Amino acid sequence: MKALNDAIRTFGRGTGQNVVKVDMFLNHRIDTGLLFAMGRELADHFEKQRPTLVLTVEASGIALAVAAAHALGDLPVVFAKKSAASNQSGDMATAPVHSFTHQQDVQIRVDRRYIPIGSRVLIIDDFLAEGSAVGGLTRIVESLGAKVCGVGIGIEKGFQSGGQKLRESGVDLMSLAVIRSIHDGVIELEDD
């Protein structure tokens, strides 16, 4: 997606070999115009899958999930939580996910009532690296008798294995931008 590639080129900051900071427009400060254009692009691609629900994981997936769900005709959005809280019910489906950002494993959790049996679930997340979050969300969806009908990603790290694994498993994966490599802070993108 050209506008996203342009934003990554202009504002993205690469660090070392695999960290890219997009704080300026995607996951700390949000460029709302770009966000809704990204949501529109994902909706155009996934409409044919007839999703009934959008699923993401807090916190930085929420904005893109909401934008995509709005463009898909205001589908409901469910976001998995990363911690237990006093206002949650006891009936949560859980899966372990490794957070590379926080260097730890977390149990993500979704209230079972919010993914009805037979749902066609579109998973949305801001980043795809090793695919740990998408894997955890998929396990939760399938454990509840629902089906993942697509995975929509803002930025895929093409040099990590998550995207390849998903494509090989036959998942309909769309990444709006793919980073081919980061070398000494220089970000190289797949062509738009």
Added chain:
Amino acid sequence: MKALNDAIRTFGRGTGQNVVKVDMFLNHRIDTGLLFAMGRELADHFEKQRPTLVLTVEASGIALAVAAAHALGDLPVVFAKKSAASNQSGDMATAPVHSFTHQQDVQIRVDRRYIPIGSRVLIIDDFLAEGSAVGGLTRIVESLGAKVCGVGIGIEKGFQSGGQKLRESGVDLMSLAVIRSIHDGVIELEDD
């Protein structure tokens, strides 16, 4: 706001004297149509304040902030983070906030570059209780030479002190729904 009051009456679950769960439509599963109607209502009220930026705190404030910012002509959204992460820069403005949901104090943090001096900041959050989050966000905004031009809230707990304190201090506060009381699980709303 009638549609929000209706959703609280239909799906909200009161517990004890001060917990209201709106997981079903606002902060775990999101009713996207209602969310954007709420954003539109906040935008209609705050347009006159000419905000240049929307500020919220992760995670459950993000969806409403994005919807309001979209209705205000795609203003940028900044969300304060609740934990340090390896991909954050060192230059963060911080403030302590008490989380009643998690029963602990957290340091919320915002990258200083994302609230330019002179910004007119609209603070958005899903809930207002004692006003701890709004207070922390306000301290951050003012420490950066910017100004809070309004506070837009999804659901105010009218029986806690946050709303009264803000109104007395002259802040332009709009709460889309106000809960007057919760008694033995029964939620009483101020009239819509």
